[in-house]
Amino acid sequence: MQVLRHASSIYLTMTSTEPSAPTLSTRQQAIFGLVVREFTHSAEPVGSLHLVQKYQLEISSATVRSEMKKLEEWGYLTHPHTSAGRIPTHKGYRFFVQHLLPETSLPATVQHTIRHQFYQVQQELDQWVRLAANVLARTSHSAAITTVPRPSQAQFKHTELISLQPRALLMVLVLAGGTVRQQLLALDDTWSQDELSRMSESINKRLLSLDWQQISVLEPESDSLERKVVDMIGDILYHEDQRHEQIYRDGLTNVLQSPEFADHSTARRFIELFEEPTSIAPIIQEARHIAGVQVIIVGDSPYDDLPDISLVLSRYGQPHQTAGILGIIGPIRMPYGRTISTVRFMSQLMSTLTATLYGELEALEAPGPDLSTDPSYRYPAT
Secondary structure (H helix, E strand, O other), X not given: OEEEEEOOEEEEEOOOOOOOOOOOOHHHHHHHHHHHHHHHHHXXXXXXXXXXXXXXXXXXXXXXXXXXXXHXXXXXXXXXXXXXXXXXXXXXXHHHHHHOOOOOOOOHHHHHHHHHHHXXXXXXXXXXXXXXXXXXXXXXXXXXXXXXXXXXXXXXXXXXXXXXXXXXXXXXXXXXXXXXXXXEXXXXXXXXXXXXXHHHHHHHHHHOOOOHHHHHOOOXXXXXXXXXXXXXXXXXXXXXXXXXXXXEEEOHXXXXXXXXXXXXXXXXXXXXXXXXXXXHHHHHHHHOOOOOEEEEEOOOOOOOOOOOEEEEEEEEEOOOOOEEEEEEEEEOOOOHHHHHHHHHHHHHHHHHHHHHHHOOHHHOOOOOOOOOOOOOOOOOOO
16 A cells, blocks of 8 residues: 655555656646546547547647557556557556646535535434435445444443342443443342442543553452443443444445446446445545545555455544544546545535534534645546
8 A cells, every 4th residue: 555645635545566657748748638538538448639639739649649659658548459549547547646636626506405415314423424425426426435433442431330120230331422332230239329320430530531452451440340340341342443334335336337347247346345345444444544535546466356446535523533434436437526526525514514413513623635626636627
């Protein structure tokens, strides 16, 4: 995995190590941009004569063809055996995503429509997360994933010990971020509710904001029941950290309509990845720790078992507290300008909504870099 950095921004691209690329001239960059623009729209190889005629270039098709040949020699373009036209390679797409993406933004009317949809549903996190996947898929005409916000590590927030019977209690455990877990506990002796309430207060003071590792190194309590409750809390926090992401998905049929997935075996691999995204779980987990929109182009090792796909992901929520991931998965031939703008807008909207839900509006994460205006992250608008 190669981490690409520019100014204060960090973006990820899954790729094998590549040698230093030659510097492209202004004309070569312009021709390359037109090839990607045309291929993104048509999914057909792009010829030099087509570019000259469509864009009324003030150079001959022979000159364009010569420049395209150089771009092919440098690994940015390739051409199918049956066509004289060229298409971008993985290396070419990586170059574009890093250097040639023009400024673009989600239209204000689309933003207004999306906001209206969210304000029409109940103020419930699960509904928002489900709706976010649906909106992302429809707006981008691709496949979308969203995850429920959760802390990077489960942390203790509050517990309440409730007497049920003379020798049984219910422990209600609230984690940072609002997750609630309950556990029944048999008692060796009889405890009053007042005694259990005082124990709850003691535990709440000792364990506030601690994770299971921090709890495990605390001095053991002298009281056997309190020690048992604290051990149980540590065990619950540990297993929370081992839980898989809760992922919502939408838009699979959008992707399967792309010509890249016309082959049954390729389509099947994408369906398996989308329905059971274990293979991209490390990518999603990594995205949780990085601010801003991330463009991830899957290439060779260590992800050579994945189909040729791109992911455009963003973290949302409150950094260092509760955060989720949302984004787009689709073919590498993707309209990155609109996709990035859509993901960025949705990330900001979901951050605002979840902050309002948790009453932490003042703790909102500062907006990540707008890749549509960052010169290090440019791609032909489509």
